[in-house]
Amino acid sequence: MSLLTVGSVALDxxxxxxxxxxxxxxxxxxxxxxxxxYFTKNVNVVAVIGNDFPEKGMTTxxxxxxxxxxxxxxxxxxxxxxxxxxxxxxxxxxxxxxxxNVLGDFDPVIPDSYQDCEYLMLGNLTPKVQQTVxxxxxxxxxxxxxxxxxxxxxxxxxxxxxxxxxxxxVISINDEEARQLxxxxxxxxxxxxxMEMGPKFLIIKKGEHGALLFHEKQIFFTPALPLxxxxxxxxxxDTFAGGFIGYLASTGDISFDNMKRAIVYGSAMASFCVGxxxxxxxxxxxxxxxxxxxxxxxxxxxxEIAMV
Amino acid sequence: MSLLTVGSVALDxxxxxxxxxxxxxxxxxxxxxxxxxYFTKNVNVVAVIGNDFPEKGMTTxxxxxxxxxxxxxxxxxxxxxxxxxxxxxxxxxxxxxxxxNVLGDFDPVIPDSYQDCEYLMLGNLTPKVQQTVxxxxxxxxxxxxxxxxxxxxxxxxxxxxxxxxxxxxVISINDEEARQLxxxxxxxxxxxxxMEMGPKFLIIKKGEHGALLFHEKQIFFTPALPLxxxxxxxxxxDTFAGGFIGYLASTGDISFDNMKRAIVYGSAMASFCVGxxxxxxxxxxxxxxxxxxxxxxxxxxxxEIAMV
Numbered sequence: 001m002s003l004l005t006v007g008s009v010a011l012d013x014x015x016x017x018x019x020x021x022x023x024x025x026x027x028x029x030x031x032x033x034x035x036x037x038y039f040t041k042n043v044n045v046v047a048v049i050g051n052d053f054p055e056k057g058m059t060t061x062x063x064x065x066x067x068x069x070x071x072x073x074x075x076x077x078x079x080x081x082x083x084x085x086x087x088x089x090x091x092x093x094x095x096x097x098x099x100x101n102v103l104g105d106f107d108p109v110i111p112d113s114y115q116d117c118e119y120l121m122l123g124n125l126t127p128k129v130q131q132t133v134x135x136x137x138x139x140x141x142x143x144x145x146x147x148x149x150x151x152x153x154x155x156x157x158x159x160x161x162x163x164x165x166x167x168x169x170v171i172s173i174n175d176e177e178a179r180q181l182x183x184x185x186x187x188x189x190x191x192x193x194x195m196e197m198g199p200k201f202l203i204i205k206k207g208e209h210g211a212l213l214f215h216e217k218q219i220f221f222t223p224a225l226p227l228x229x230x231x232x233x234x235x236x237x238d239t240f241a242g243g244f245i246g247y248l249a250s251t252g253d254i255s256f257d258n259m260k261r262a263i264v265y266g267s268a269m270a271s272f273c274v275g276x277x278x279x280x281x282x283x284x285x286x287x288x289x290x291x292x293x294x295x296x297x298x299x300x301x302x303x304e305i306a307m308v
Numbered sequence: 309m310s311l312l313t314v315g316s317v318a319l320d321x322x323x324x325x326x327x328x329x330x331x332x333x334x335x336x337x338x339x340x341x342x343x344x345x346y347f348t349k350n351v352n353v354v355a356v357i358g359n360d361f362p363e364k365g366m367t368t369x370x371x372x373x374x375x376x377x378x379x380x381x382x383x384x385x386x387x388x389x390x391x392x393x394x395x396x397x398x399x400x401x402x403x404x405x406x407x408x409n410v411l412g413d414f415d416p417v418i419p420d421s422y423q424d425c426e427y428l429m430l431g432n433l434t435p436k437v438q439q440t441v442x443x444x445x446x447x448x449x450x451x452x453x454x455x456x457x458x459x460x461x462x463x464x465x466x467x468x469x470x471x472x473x474x475x476x477x478v479i480s481i482n483d484e485e486a487r488q489l490x491x492x493x494x495x496x497x498x499x500x501x502x503m504e505m506g507p508k509f510l511i512i513k514k515g516e517h518g519a520l521l522f523h524e525k526q527i528f529f530t531p532a533l534p535l536x537x538x539x540x541x542x543x544x545x546d547t548f549a550g551g552f553i554g555y556l557a558s559t560g561d562i563s564f565d566n567m568k569r570a571i572v573y574g575s576a577m578a579s580f581c582v583g584x585x586x587x588x589x590x591x592x593x594x595x596x597x598x599x600x601x602x603x604x605x606x607x608x609x610x611x612e613i614a615m616v
Contacts, residue, residue, distance in 0.1 A: 186537060188534045226495055264611055302610070
């Protein structure tokens with residue numbers, strides 16, 4: 001089934017202890033759609049770029065079967081640009097530069113050919129833009145997932161965020177954001193409060209410590225795959241989200257049990273992402289590579305206990 | 309099968325954001341043996357206490373079927389005492405007071421009735437004392453597990469630690485200690501180096517983020533159970549170790565697959581520990597409570613994926 005994703009399609013300069021990657025393609029919309037492309041060949045992106053976005057980036061989308069009809073190109077403007085530097089432990093980073101550029105007045109236009117999408121993944125953008133996308137769809141998708149970040153939890157944006165949250169089925173945030181949004185330190189208590197704000201499902205991303213999925217009284221957890229080397233965590237959360245919704249869209253099943261599998265597939269995709277710089281880890285994979293990575297998760301967490 | 313455990317039997321004063329518990333019974337030997345007592349009724353403790361150790365503590369051991377014959381009582385001396393204060397997030401703490409007292413010149417004596425023990429759990433003590441215990445056993449146990457801490461990784465103790473490590477089968481440390489001991493940030497790389505130092509199995513405890521078990525090229529992970537409230541993390545690692553070795557001793561199976569189960573049982577016991585102050589969470593449980601907690605782990609991590 002078809003998937004619509006909205007997010008930034010951008011240029012990133014990334015510094016990690018292992019090297020520097022300058023003005024490489026990035027952004028939530030990029031990571032989400034490349035990751036999802038391994039599950040469904042019907043991925044449609046809505047985004048905005050400037051004329052500095054490299055042709056190679058557009059070719060990458062096409063090679064992965066991603067529909068770019070909804071990517072607006074603003075002539076004489078620049079793409080969203082982010083420059084970040086990771087610390088030695090890779091768990092914290094400094095943002096050195098953020099240039100909104102074309103994203104500053106992003107007015108998302110949904111092409112007619114996208115209108116029948118049944119799965120909607122809202123990458124991290126202003127809550128107002130996320131809301132506009134939902135409003136511009138003729139029919140509510142079967143499943144709406146939104147990612148967001150702490151920036152939109154500040155007083156000037158929180159009302160918009162709460163309005164958007166009421167319109168979605170699943171929200172994906174990290175552990176610190178869950179604590180900030182709920183005012184609760186315990187993630188179990190935080191999850192209850194956040195689900196009362198609207199979304200029936202909550203994903204809490206814990207980076208190298210894995211991810212939790214909450215729904216009513218159910219909790220599912222999957223670890224991040226322990227890796228010998230993490231080269232670049234940029235885009236891992238978006239790649240996870242892309243794998244999650246891509247798997248759901250490919251199976252057409254939004255039950256909690258299938259969401260568990262989707263979390264595992266999302267985690268597998270994230271493990272590819274962090275193993276190389278930028279989007280490099282998401283290029284040239286195949287279904288066998290993905291299946292093999294998922295088997296590593298099975299080996300990592302599965303155990304047999306005969307319960308009475 | 310019978311289990312021998314050596315560790316501190318001590319008095320703790322604990323401050324958390326939820327309250328204060330003064331001079332309550334604690335110590336690695338206490339948490340390990342109480343936790344293990346839910347799996348095997350043949351738990352034998354070697355330790356040393358002063359005459360200030362409360363009779364109630366000894367009664368608690370007896371009520372849990374723990375054999376205290378190997379606990380030396382030093383008249384006119386004081387028990388090991390620790391006073392710690394947890395910060396708001398419960399993940400970090402300050403040690404306010406450490407009084408070695410009787411532990412300063414602890415000379416572990418193994419009663420004859422303990423000599424046939426097949427499982428040995430060395431709680432955190434000086435590596436020299438841990439080594440002495442192994443040397444004083446007439447026959448090498450089937451499985452030796454050691455816990456240790458960063459203090460023994462300092463230059464003046466590291467050689468002793470490395471000698472003891474060569475004598476054991478399993479070592480249990482936390483993530484920061486694994487990094488310190490190996491000089492590797494990646495836990496996968498750290499695990500390889502640590503297993504080259506002697507132990508064939510390595511447990512890396514990550515506190516609220518769960519625990520990893522390494523053996524050759526295999527890795528198993530289990531999360532900590534997400535809890536609404538954590539009242540006191542004191543003893544959680546020892547309780548985990550007690551559940552781990554208690555389960556192994558009760559089943560008599562030291563295969564990797566059974567160690568996975570043992571890790572889950574250890575994690576279940578740790579979840580009881582942190583839910584109350586001091587050892588309170590380990591009192592008055594029963595096998596149904598333990599089994600029910602283990603089922604929560606099954607629900608938390610198990611998923612079904614049909615792999616090709």
